[in-house]
Amino acid sequence: MNHLLNVQLLLLTILLQYGAVTSQVNPGVCRYPLGMSGGQIQDEDISASSQWSESTAARYGRLHFEEGDGAWCPEITVEPDNLKEFLQIDLRSLHFITLVGTQGRHAGGIGNEFAQMYKIKYSRDGSRWISWRNRQGKQVIEANRNAYDIVLKDLEPPIIARFVRFMPVTDHSMNVCMRVELYGCEWLDGLVSYNAPVGEQMKLSDQPVYLNDSVYDGAIIHSMTEGLGQLTDGVCGQDEFTKSHVYDAWSGYDYVGWNNESFPDGFVEIMFEFDRTRNFTSMKVHCNNLYSRHVKAFRQVVCFFRSDSDWEAAPLTFSPVMDEKNPSARFVTVNLANHMANAITCQFYFGDAWMLFSEITFQSDTAMYNTTLAPPKTRSPPNIQQEEDPTHKIDDSNTRILIGCLVAIIFILVAIIVIILWRQVWQKMLEKASRRMLDDELTASLSIQSEPFSYNPNPSGESSEPESNSAYEHIFPLGPDYQEPSRLISSSGTATSKSTATTVIQDGVPHYAEADIVNLQGVTGSNTYAIPAVTMDLLSGKDVAVEEFPRQLLTFKEKLGEGQFGEVHLCEAEGMQEFMNEEFLFDIPVDQPVLVAVKMLRSDANKNARNDFLKEIKIMSRLKDPNIVRLLGVCIYSNPLCMITEYMENGDLNQFLSRHEPEGQLALLSNAATVSFSNLCHMASQIASGMKYLSSLNFVHRDLATRNCLVGKKYTIKIADFGMSRNLYSGDYYRIQGRAVLPIRWMSWESILLGKFTTASDMWAFGVTLWEILNFCKEQPYSQLTDEQVIENTGEFFRDQKRQIYLPQPVLCPDSLYKIMLSCWRRNAKERPAFQEIHRALLELQP
Numbered sequence: 001m002n003h004l005l006n007v008q009l010l011l012l013t014i015l016l017q018y019g020a021v022t023s024q025v026n027p028g029v030c031r032y033p034l035g036m037s038g039g040q041i042q043d044e045d046i047s048a049s050s051q052w053s054e055s056t057a058a059r060y061g062r063l064h065f066e067e068g069d070g071a072w073c074p075e076i077t078v079e080p081d082n083l084k085e086f087l088q089i090d091l092r093s094l095h096f097i098t099l100v101g102t103q104g105r106h107a108g109g110i111g112n113e114f115a116q117m118y119k120i121k122y123s124r125d126g127s128r129w130i131s132w133r134n135r136q137g138k139q140v141i142e143a144n145r146n147a148y149d150i151v152l153k154d155l156e157p158p159i160i161a162r163f164v165r166f167m168p169v170t171d172h173s174m175n176v177c178m179r180v181e182l183y184g185c186e187w188l189d190g191l192v193s194y195n196a197p198v199g200e201q202m203k204l205s206d207q208p209v210y211l212n213d214s215v216y217d218g219a220i221i222h223s224m225t226e227g228l229g230q231l232t233d234g235v236c237g238q239d240e241f242t243k244s245h246v247y248d249a250w251s252g253y254d255y256v257g258w259n260n261e262s263f264p265d266g267f268v269e270i271m272f273e274f275d276r277t278r279n280f281t282s283m284k285v286h287c288n289n290l291y292s293r294h295v296k297a298f299r300q301v302v303c304f305f306r307s308d309s310d311w312e313a314a315p316l317t318f319s320p321v322m323d324e325k326n327p328s329a330r331f332v333t334v335n336l337a338n339h340m341a342n343a344i345t346c347q348f349y350f351g352d353a354w355m356l357f358s359e360i361t362f363q364s365d366t367a368m369y370n371t372t373l374a375p376p377k378t379r380s381p382p383n384i385q386q387e388e389d390p391t392h393k394i395d396d397s398n399t400r401i402l403i404g405c406l407v408a409i410i411f412i413l414v415a416i417i418v419i420i421l422w423r424q425v426w427q428k429m430l431e432k433a434s435r436r437m438l439d440d441e442l443t444a445s446l447s448i449q450s451e452p453f454s455y456n457p458n459p460s461g462e463s464s465e466p467e468s469n470s471a472y473e474h475i476f477p478l479g480p481d482y483q484e485p486s487r488l489i490s491s492s493g494t495a496t497s498k499s500t501a502t503t504v505i506q507d508g509v510p511h512y513a514e515a516d517i518v519n520l521q522g523v524t525g526s527n528t529y530a531i532p533a534v535t536m537d538l539l540s541g542k543d544v545a546v547e548e549f550p551r552q553l554l555t556f557k558e559k560l561g562e563g564q565f566g567e568v569h570l571c572e573a574e575g576m577q578e579f580m581n582e583e584f585l586f587d588i589p590v591d592q593p594v595l596v597a598v599k600m601l602r603s604d605a606n607k608n609a610r611n612d613f614l615k616e617i618k619i620m621s622r623l624k625d626p627n628i629v630r631l632l633g634v635c636i637y638s639n640p641l642c643m644i645t646e647y648m649e650n651g652d653l654n655q656f657l658s659r660h661e662p663e664g665q666l667a668l669l670s671n672a673a674t675v676s677f678s679n680l681c682h683m684a685s686q687i688a689s690g691m692k693y694l695s696s697l698n699f700v701h702r703d704l705a706t707r708n709c710l711v712g713k714k715y716t717i718k719i720a721d722f723g724m725s726r727n728l729y730s731g732d733y734y735r736i737q738g739r740a741v742l743p744i745r746w747m748s749w750e751s752i753l754l755g756k757f758t759t760a761s762d763m764w765a766f767g768v769t770l771w772e773i774l775n776f777c778k779e780q781p782y783s784q785l786t787d788e789q790v791i792e793n794t795g796e797f798f799r800d801q802k803r804q805i806y807l808p809q810p811v812l813c814p815d816s817l818y819k820i821m822l823s824c825w826r827r828n829a830k831e832r833p834a835f836q837e838i839h840r841a842l843l844e845l846q847p
């Protein structure tokens with residue numbers, strides 16, 4: 001591949017996700033943890049029927065948490081026929097809940113209580129409680145088998161509620177404890193109930209079709225009142241209404257339908273009630289239109305609006321165009337013309353003998369659903385989301401929300417003060433620590449320069465390696481001894497300590513010992529790129545090749561990340577296309593803003609951080625490769641210093657793949673977006689290509705993973721480095737007390753044990769990245785191992801007594817590809833392939 005004319009550049013840091021937004025809730029995507037494990041749900045919003053002791057109170061019922069005695073436990077033993085105990089969560093606003101997770105009390109091995117089964121009750125107003133049932137009418141949910149595993153259960157149908165209760169159930173008298181999490185998203189429709197005539201039965205010649213609302217959760221007598229059901233479950237019916245997505249369902253399951261003979265006035269009246277007065281923009285009604293069976297969308301709709309307690313006199317009338325050509329089911333959009341209302345009554349006029357609806361959604365204010373899938377801990381707290389999220393509008397008339405706002409602002413201010421204080425302390429400590437680490441690293445590489453795993457692209461002379469197990473044990477705890485392999489080597493006696501700071505150049509290739517360690521991540525992470533001094537000189541031969549971008553043309557959109565000395569923001573840049581001239585091609589029209597990531601140094605950062613930042617700009621501006629994220633411009637004439645880098649519309653590869661499925665039967669059934677095997681290989685080969693470029697410059701990335709790759713149009717990939725400060729992936733990093741965070745699940749054994757980062761250790765990480773890709777990022781590497789066990793496994797790689805565990809072959813992965821992965825994880829760094837080879841091999845794999 002020829003990179004000559006391609007202009008790109010290595011960036012660090014960035015983004016979370018510029019979420020796509022839609023007007024309907026999508027149950028497949030609306031699966032965010034709502035804040036039990038992330039802490040966004042406050043302690044006071046978690047309550048219970050009783051507690052065994054103060055240390056097993058309701059607030060300890062958070063999934064993943066080990067605080068207190070490790071879970072919520074009720075006071076009384078749960079009896080089979082006594083369903084009094086419950087754990088209750090108040091989400092502060094209506095949520096669409098699609099998934100629940102439960103866990104028992106493990107308490108580091110002391111606890112062994114869990115709930116084998118439970119029921120769920122929920123409420124939208126706090127007074128009327130509804131028992132959840134699945135689509136087959138069953139209430140009891142099977143749950144945990146042991147005290148530690150998390151069991152996730154999809155809620156089919158989903159729940160729309162503000163309050164949720166977990167009620168443990170057992171078949172014999174036993175002690176139970178629970179930790180729980182709810183997954184979903186805010187219910188932006190705001191609908192709390194619809195009241196409608198009951199659905200009817202259609203008699204087709206071959207089969208009866210039941211068009212009742214089978215999951216309605218209100219009262220059903222002559223009509224349906226005070227409930228929600230199939231019209232709000234997020235499932236749209238198919239064109240052929242007798243079929244259903246739901247397994248085992250009867251004919252007509254997805255639709256609620258009425259016949260014109262039962263409605264002499266010619267219309268069906270449905271009343272919708274909302275949580276508060278809203279400014280309505282539209283209503284979308286999903287209608288069947290199988291006209292050959294006398295089913296058509298409505299001919300006309302007349303809507304009345306109620307604000308406060310009075311119904312407005314003048315209704316809104318809308319007549320959609322009748323369609324006798326296309327029999328497909330469709331959303332008919334009714335413009336509600338910014339009417340303010342807390343209830344709407346609509347009369348839907350029959351267009352034919354039958355009218356069948358499967359979904360009705362409402363759009364109000366400017367609220368839109370975010371349809372991108374974000375893993376845990378990225379959501380702002382549900383209860384203060386309204387204030388933080390620009391897509392929400394606060395209803396002034398509602399004093400409760402106002403007070404909520406003020407409280408939230410006070411909380412945020414307190415949090416900011418705490419963070420500022422925390423930073424000042426930590427900044428000092430981290431500076432000290434990183435200086436010490438740098439010293440140690442240099443000493444380390446000096447003292448073990450004859451050791452074969454040190455960075456030495458062209459080693460000559462015999463080498464010896466530390467072999468004794470005692471040596472390994474010595475550094476294993478990653479305690480104070482970590483980063484001091486010099487001591488290790490001299491104590492193990494297999495290498496003599498040569499702690500002289502003389503530079504050794506072999507065959508003109510710089511040895512790691514003389515490497516000028518450039519801290520490219522001082523701002524957003526604690527990572528450092530190692531780059532030999534010689535290369536550094538090459539890079540700094542000319543002046544910075546990027547230009548000053550007018551700061552005022554940047555519009556803040558979202559905070560993407562944060563580090564020790566700065567922050568990364570997602571911004572819109574006006575006029576970026578002209579600014580870059582023809583040097584860089586955007587596929588966005590000139591008059592539209594371009595999305596960019598802006599990394600900025602906090603103005604109070606110290607001199608070292610400033611210098612590093614400028615150095616980083618210098619290096620970044622020289623990196624140009626189609627598969628490396630590119631530096632577009634800088635703002636260095638005034639504070640705060642900024643670096644403007646490319647941003648890709650599909651977010652990072654990890655999130656991108658998590659919301660896709662492999663091609664095949666399953667994906668077809670679930671209607672999920674898919675990525676073909678050849679496209680997976682295409683993406684992997686681009687990563688290999690970008691890495692090939694970096695390694696040709698002797699750049700060591702140190703944190704290659706899917707979370708650090710960006711996805712653009714047509715599966716294009718660019719490698720970035722977001723630093724290790726994104727909450728989103730905090731679980732991927734191992735925290736060493738007071739020191740660095742390390743992506744241990746991606747790191748080679750020699751990086752973990754000896755602190756060696758080389759192109760060969762990048763190759764190891766590439767193997768893990770490949771493994772993630774083939775698993776569609778559905779699983780963390782070594783997910784069944786704890787961090788400590790991962791490090792232990794690293795020791796097995798070092799000892800090489802065939803006890804090391806390799807990542808398993810992914811289902812989708814052909815043998816040839818798995819062989820490539822295994823070659824990346826060879827113990828001897830020199831035996832691992834080069835990125836050139838890997839790139840070639842991956843190109844060959846693509847059909």
Ligand SMILES: *[C@@H]1O[C@H](CO)[C@@H](O)[C@H](O)[C@H]1NC(C)=O
Pocket residue numbers: 210212213214215216220250
């Ligand atoms: C809807 O109809 C089906 C089929 O007759 C029946 O089994 C089910 O109980 C009905 N559901 C409701 C809520 O009436």
Ligand SMILES: *[C@@H]1O[C@H](CO)[C@@H](O)[C@H](O)[C@H]1NC(C)=O
Pocket residue numbers: 279338340
């Ligand atoms: C409703 O929203 C629209 C568009 O945002 C706005 O122009 C209008 O003034 C709002 N109506 C009321 C009564 O607030």
Ligand SMILES: *[C@@H]1O[C@H](CO)[C@@H](O)[C@H](O)[C@H]1NC(C)=O
Pocket residue numbers: 260261264351352353
């Ligand atoms: C119901 O619809 C059919 C077909 O459009 C029509 O022939 C019939 O007269 C309608 N019945 C009533 C009561 O409106």
